[in-house]
Amino acid sequence: MPKGKSPPRWPMTWRRMDLHIHTPGSADFKDKGITYLQLLQQAEVKGLDIMAITDHNTVAGYAAMYDEVEMLLHLEKSGRLTSEEAHTLAEYRRLSDKIMLLPGFEVTATLGFHVLGIFPPGTTVRRLEHVLLELNIPEDKLELGSMEVGATADVLTVYRTINEAGGLVIAAHANSTHGVAMQGFDFGGQTKIAYTQDKHLHALEVTDLESTSRRRTANFFNGSKPEYPRRMHCIQGSDSHYLVRNPADKANPNGLGDRVTEVLLPEVSFEALLELFQGDDFTRTRPYRPAAQAPFDYIKEARKQGPNIVQCFHETFSPKPGRLAAIINDVAAFANTNGGTVYVGVAANPKTPVKGVDKPEEAAEIIRQEIQKAITPPVDVTVEVRTSEGKKVLEVKVPKGSETPYVLSTGQIYVRQESETGLAMRDEIIRLVEGARRPAVTPPPEKVAPPAVPVEVAIVPATAPVEAAPALQPALPVEAPKTGVEVVDAEEREGIWYYTVRDLRNGNIVHNVTRFSARHLWKYALTEREEHPIKESDVTWQGDLGLWKTYKRAGVKRYNLVQRDSSGGLHVYYGVTEDGVFGPWRSFVEGEKGEPAP
Secondary structure (H helix, E strand, O other): OOOOOOOOOOOOEEEEEEEEEOOOOOOOOOOOOOOHHHHHHHHHHOOOOEEEEEEEOOOHHHHHHHHHHHHHHHHHHOOOOOHHHHHHHHHHHHHHHHOEEEEEEEEEOHHHOEEEEEOOOOOOHHHHHHHHHHOOOOHHHOOOOOOOOOOOOOHHHHHHHHHHOOOEEEEOOOOOOOOOOOOOOOOOHHHHHHHHHOOOOOEEEOOOOOOOOOOOHHHHOOOOEOOEOOOOEEEOOOOEOEOOOOOOOOOOOOEOOOOOEEEEEOOOOHHHHHHHHHOOOHHHEEEOOOOOOOOOOHHHHHHHHOOEOOEEEEOOOOOOHHHHHHHHHHHHHHHHOOOEEEEEOOOOOOOOOOOOOOOHHHHHHHHHHHHHHHEEOOOOOEEEEEEEOOEEEEEEEEOOOOOOOOEEOOOOEEEEEOOEEEEOOHHHHHHHHHHHHOOOOOOOOOOOOOOOOOOOOOOOOOOOOOOOOOOOOOOOOOOOOOOOEEEEEEEEEOOEEEEEEEEOOOOOEEEEEOOOOOOHHHHHHHHHHHHOOOOHHHOEEEOOEEEEEEEEEOOEEEEEEEEEOOOOOEEEEEEEOHHHOOHHHHHHOOOOOOOOOO
């Protein structure tokens, strides 16, 4: 397929799925008297196209259904079916043609975290039990369906084992009890990163997919957070322990199909589902809403988040070179940074009506051709026509590039810094070149456990800087925020001040920055340093941490934070956003006290 072209188009259809369903095979299933046929019949009532049986640490429920069908087929072959049995077998056949049933399990990993393993139709019970045994589920507990099975495999081993066995790997109810996002924990930073960013993990199942809160889990794992650069597919499932909803159960009242995800597929098959979760088109999954409600609008949700390091907005489209240049610059910047999405035809402000794009297919082709002509090496973007508020909007999806730097035909190199696109500085260009040359190293899986005491653990991001901060800086008791910039050194040469700036998101050090060459956030930091030097008396202190100023830029609240080091020196962190605030720094974020991040 030529670079810059959209992939071939297949007829796509929205399909409903529930990938977290318990049966009488789970010890804590509440409707003990139901039949397995009733599960399929209820799935039909709910309009499901895909369902997965995921009992606790067992495939006993799936095995019981399989054995029942096998027995009925044997009786049919021998001519000994009763009329009732013939009706049951006919129902199984009818429903199996209508609903794709996927076998699987919900395994309890070490420390009690839950992971869904979901496999292709027809996977044998023996094969599934072999995987469970490999995950250290005791043989004598394989049929109990209990959450308590003793010492099992660690989370990362569970991910890898299921994935290598050909299964889908989904972190169950990731944002709640037994969830790998560890919501509400005040420790485990490194563990949380490992458990939610692992390459063998396909998706996170969350319970707040429909939430309107800006802190819903899907927003946290959208690729914009410094320590969580991999965007994750987020879905929802019923986690049903009843056939039909039981409002009296306050903990988990859901019945089968009560919390459903829609997926856009070319066909109903395990292969199509796996392809979706392995891809980076996040518009092909959405929470199911009844026909009486408006369908989920991804662009509306994106506008609520605003511009950030992985998305930007252009309200209007014009084929004029000057107008196109801004879009092309953003595409190159995303490719050089962490990938991202450019929305064309809609303003960032969610209160501004969607303007849309006239002749969207024609506009999409113009953008594809211009990207192909203007950027070297080619960037393999996809340009899709979407609908928001009844208007046609273009969505340009840009992958993170593996052949950096991506250079415009004019010779310019752009990078993305938080919500802004700007020209790369010399040191940044060097890192882009070195990053492309550096071979990818996949470390062996390791067991990761939370620390014994509640401390926030930080790790170096995957995009670790080539050069560390200057050694002259004393060690700091609290790690710096994860967004914004710090001015770490200054030198005057021939009447001009040259600064060394540290990007707090990735730790990169950039030398020889002046107020004239600096990008917006850096220019703000340098201007503040030169024209409004910090005074300790202006800082609101909590121990050695302080809040100096707050301000808004492009509708996003930012903080200038301060830290004293062991020698009494001050470290000023300019333009910190909420995404970069963690641990002790959170006390300075208004309205966030007591509200843990996912």
